[in-house]
Structures are given as C-alpha cells and as structure tokens.
Amino acid sequence: GAVVSQHPSWVICKSGTSVKIECRSLDFQATTMFWYRQFPKQSLMLMATSNEGSKATYEQGVEKDKFLINHASLTLSTLTVTSAHPEDSSFYICSASPSGRAGSYNEQFFGPGTRLTVL
Amino acid sequence: QKEVEQDPGPLSVPEGAIVSLNCTYSNSAFQYFMWYRQYSRKGPELLMYTYSSGNKEDGRFTAQVDKSSKYISLFIRDSQPSDSATYLCASRRDSWGKLQFGAGTQVVVTP
Numbered sequence: 001g002a003v004v005s006q007h008p009s010w011v012i013c014k015s016g017t018s019v020k021i022e023c024r025s026l027d028f029q030a031t032t033m034f035w036y037r038q039f040p041k042q043s044l045m046l047m048a049t050s051n052e053g054s055k056a057t058y059e060q061g062v063e064k065d066k067f068l069i070n071h072a073s074l075t076l077s078t079l080t081v082t083s084a085h086p087e088d089s090s091f092y093i094c095s096a097s098p099s100g101r102a103g104s105y106n107e108q109f110f111g112p113g114t115r116l117t118v119l
Numbered sequence: 120q121k122e123v124e125q126d127p128g129p130l131s132v133p134e135g136a137i138v139s140l141n142c143t144y145s146n147s148a149f150q151y152f153m154w155y156r157q158y159s160r161k162g163p164e165l166l167m168y169t170y171s172s173g174n175k176e177d178g179r180f181t182a183q184v185d186k187s188s189k190y191i192s193l194f195i196r197d198s199q200p201s202d203s204a205t206y207l208c209a210s211r212r213d214s215w216g217k218l219q220f221g222a223g224t225q226v227v228v229t230p
Binding site for chain 2: 004006032034041042043044045046049091093095097106107108109110111112113115
C-alpha cells in the first residue's frame with residue numbers, strides 16, 4: 001500500500017517559536033495533500049488542503065498566517081506553526097491522495113501524525 | 120450541528136463477540152462512506168469504503184449504508200484484542216472531496 005511519512009513524530013517547543021512539520025508520500029506522487037488537527041478524544045478536523053504548486057485552501061477559522069503550508073513538490077508538503085502557543089498543542093496529521101486516478105475512488109493515505117507540545 | 124455524528128464510547132466487548140458501530144450524517148449530498156481504524160498515537164488507516172447505499176463485506180468486517188435514514192454501520196465479527204482501537208466513520212460528497220469525520224468510537228476487546 002501507499003506510505004505517507006511525517007517528520008518529526010513528536011516535538012516540544014517553547015511558546016513563541018516556530019515549528020515545521022514535513023509530510024512525504026514515499027512511493028507515489030500526490031497532487032493534493034491534506035492537513036488535519038486532532039485533539040485528545042476528538043475527531044480529525046481538516047485545517048487545509050494543499051495543492052502542489054499553488055496556494056493552500058484553508059478551512060474556515062484556520063489562520064493562514066499562523067499555519068503556513070508549502071507544497072513545493074509532488075511528494076512533500078510542509079506545515080509551519082508560527083509563533084506557537086500552548087493552545088496549538090495537538091496531534092497534526094497529514095494525508096495524501098495519489099495523482100492521476102480520475103474516475104475511481106481516490107483514497108487518502110494518512111501519515112502517522114506529529115504530536116506538538118508547546119510549553 | 121456536526122455533519123457526521125458518532126458516539127465516542129468507549130465500547131467494551133469480550134473477545135469473539137460482534138462489535139457494532141454506527142454513525143449518522145446530515146448531508147444528503149454525501150455519496151462515499153468510509154470507516155477508518157486508528158490506533159493510539161497513529162494515523163488513521165482505511166478499513167472499508169462504500170459508495171451509496173448497500174452492504175460491503177471484507178473478511179470479518181461488514182459495512183452498511185442506509186441513505187434513506189442517513190445511517191452508517193460497521194460490524195466486526197469474531198472480535199480480537201488486536202481490534203482494540205478507535206474507529207472513525209467519514210463521508211464525502213464525491214471521490215475527490217474533503218472528508219467529514221465522526222468523533223470516533225473507542226473499542227476495547229477484552230481477552
């Protein structure tokens with residue numbers, strides 16, 4: 001099956017610093033990648049949809065200047081949490097959809113997640 | 120109101136029992152219905168997806184969709200302790216659209 005990796009798997013940072021999370025599709029190309037946030041015992045909430053070579057589309061209520069998304073290649077998307085605060089502490093998960101599968105169900109393959117703790 | 124509602128549980132069953140999970144949804148435009156399994160501190164993995172109404176079976180897993188009542192179900196037969204996880208239902212309008220997730224139901228299968 002298709003594999004999506006995330007790095008780092010966990011990170012602890014001080015309030016006010018910025019943190020970058022990488023999402024890679026290892027064995028397929030992904031025109032579209034998605035970033036989710038999951039709080040304990042809650043569901044996944046879509047933050048933004050990232051398309052290779054274009055600006056990300058953010059969901060309502062998500063600050064695009066705080067959560068910077070870059071999708072510079074067909075296998076890599078990054079999420080940067082700028083000026084992180086304790087309330088940004090969460091589990092961040094990315095997913096990727098393979099390119100070129102028009103006409104069939106387009107599965108999203110999820111990464112293992114990155115646990116961010118802001119002190 | 121959330122577009123996909125799911126009881127968070129926890130649901131505890133003895134090994135070998137049938138696990139019954141369900142969700143309801145409000146958006147009649149949803150066409151694709153998925154069940155994901157998520158182990159603690161891991162990303163979700165797709166178990167099954169169904170297009171429109173009907174049943175789908177894969178090994179010990181059966182997914183059912185009733186669009187008339189906007190009801191989604193997942194049954195796990197002969198449950199094993201390794202089935203202990205959080206199960207998330209999700210729906211989307213089309214094959215490329217964004218996923219709307221339920222809250223997830225924590226399942227514990229006791230030996």
